[in-house]
Amino acid sequence: MAAASTSDGAAAPVVIERVTVLDGELDASVRVTDPRWFRTSAVPGLAEEALRVLPGLVRHRCDCGSAHGIAAELADTEVPHLLEHVALELAVLAGSPRTLAGRTRWDFARDGSGVFHVLLEYDDEAVALGALHGGVRVVSALLGVGEMPDVAEETRRLGDARAAKR
DSSP states (O other): OOOOOOOTSOOOOOEEEEEETTTTTEEEEEESSSSSGGGGGSSTTHHHHHHHHOOGGGGGOOOOOOOHHHHHHHHHSSSHHHHHHHHHHHHHHOOOTTOOOOEEOOOOOHHHHHHHEEEEESSHHHHHHHHHHHHHHHHHHHSSSOHHHHHHHHHHHHHHHHHOOO
16 A cells, blocks of 8 residues: 655655444544654644644543543544544534544554554544544644644535535
């Protein structure tokens, strides 16, 4: 498989390898392409920037056992876990209910080092797929790779896809 790149040609830190569409849920197999991008703590200020770009992230909750809130969780978590939250927030901004949930899992012995499964509940498959791909672009930019996409434009496009089905 060819290495994925950002719009400016830089190697993408997170690559979607496969998406399985289930009833009401996406299972995205994503690969972190370089070990330096396994954890968000590798980029100082990443959590604050994520919350600046997507202020609605502050309303997210995790079932990962952290008692410190989402900002602390985003400051030191697996990058695909950040992708989960970013994709869910993009979907919410495009009209999906905030009650949709996600999970991030991994089994490096089974899937290989750096491969994670990001599971996203959805109310609209096209919006969820678009939010996942948009999430990769946002996460890449948060990691300092590529340009930050226009979040308002991303969510407008996703909202238009939803409206076109009605």
